[in-house]
Amino acid sequence: MKKIGILGSTGSVGTQALEIIKKNPDKFKVKYLSCNSNSSLLVKQAKFFKPDYICLVDSTKKDYLKNNLSNVKIMYGQDALEELSKDNSPDIVLNAVSGYQGLTLTVNSIIAGNDIALANKESIVQAGKIVTELALEKKINIFPVDSEHSALWQCLNGEKKEFIKRLILTASGGPFRKLKKKEFKNITKKDALNHPNWSMGNKITIDSATMMNKGFEVIEAFWLFNISLKKIDIVVHPQSLIHSMIEFIDGSIKAQISIPDMRLPILYALSYPQRIKLNNMEYDFNLFQRMDFEPADLNKFKCIKLAYDAIKLGGTYPTVLNVSNDIAVRLFLKEKISFIEIPELIDKTMNKHIPINNPSLENILEITKWTEKYLERYN
Numbered sequence: 001m002k003k004i005g006i007l008g009s010t011g012s013v014g015t016q017a018l019e020i021i022k023k024n025p026d027k028f029k030v031k032y033l034s035c036n037s038n039s040s041l042l043v044k045q046a047k048f049f050k051p052d053y054i055c056l057v058d059s060t061k062k063d064y065l066k067n068n069l070s071n072v073k074i075m076y077g078q079d080a081l082e083e084l085s086k087d088n089s090p091d092i093v094l095n096a097v098s099g100y101q102g103l104t105l106t107v108n109s110i111i112a113g114n115d116i117a118l119a120n121k122e123s124i125v126q127a128g129k130i131v132t133e134l135a136l137e138k139k140i141n142i143f144p145v146d147s148e149h150s151a152l153w154q155c156l157n158g159e160k161k162e163f164i165k166r167l168i169l170t171a172s173g174g175p176f177r178k179l180k181k182k183e184f185k186n187i188t189k190k191d192a193l194n195h196p197n198w199s200m201g202n203k204i205t206i207d208s209a210t211m212m213n214k215g216f217e218v219i220e221a222f223w224l225f226n227i228s229l230k231k232i233d234i235v236v237h238p239q240s241l242i243h244s245m246i247e248f249i250d251g252s253i254k255a256q257i258s259i260p261d262m263r264l265p266i267l268y269a270l271s272y273p274q275r276i277k278l279n280n281m282e283y284d285f286n287l288f289q290r291m292d293f294e295p296a297d298l299n300k301f302k303c304i305k306l307a308y309d310a311i312k313l314g315g316t317y318p319t320v321l322n323v324s325n326d327i328a329v330r331l332f333l334k335e336k337i338s339f340i341e342i343p344e345l346i347d348k349t350m351n352k353h354i355p356i357n358n359p360s361l362e363n364i365l366e367i368t369k370w371t372e373k374y375l376e377r378y379n
Contacts, residue, residue, distance in 0.1 A: 215307020
């Protein structure tokens, strides 16, 4: 039985992970749960899964937890969350925290000796070198949870690196694939949150609409699979049935195909190296007969180009890319900036910052604070 710690248990990935654990009580045991502010759902989760610890970052709601829970250690605040992530009792920690705040939690968990099921791709985007080298040093596995990197991981299994010609990340194209660039100025919050294929949290849904998620995934693939940037491509595949592919030097292509459901990559990360039956995941070729492909439009979706620029420039550029995107998405969701201002704000912030080459974790945290301060004027 695997012992699981979940950072971000009330979000989209966290709740789906708990759904899987609920259906497999003989295979998984929850050691701890944490969330930012959804105290009522956290209480329900704690009552059912009976973890040793729970942590609520929003300490203003501590009385609600105290009045509704017993027989569990309750922790409050950001410092408590950092402390919880250092706990070494789980076999694997699912980091499903959204945004750049997840970085230190990933680092803490690796140092504690826990394998990581990583849904917080920002950890890799802003500090890929540090995180991957630390995992190697500590002999810790990083299991990607997002569908594209889970697909690449599955396709790479048993293959020799020297035979790989390229990794191909697939993208749905989001809700604005067919929209002309000149029409982007009319995009509303409601439009951007209406993803055609996937059910996800608000932040990742907006990242999919801007296609920044695909830019992040290029950076993530670069670090997770230790492969040249020249060997990582993006192709738009609107049906989201092929989740990623590998092309080999002999011209053959290996793909991971399934219906679009985040439970599959979550389950694979938690259960690896085993596979566990997942209900309602049968693929019917009679229903899914068509697969379309087209190139990604970097002119229309500027965020992809910004991501490529950041990883090519290196240093602290990916950190600024990541943090400024997080803040820009937040501003858009609050309707303080428009959709087309998201990449403009990121580009401006990247150009304003003074880069640090080969940054330490302390440097990255300093640049994170600089980026937050620089963008305060838009709040």
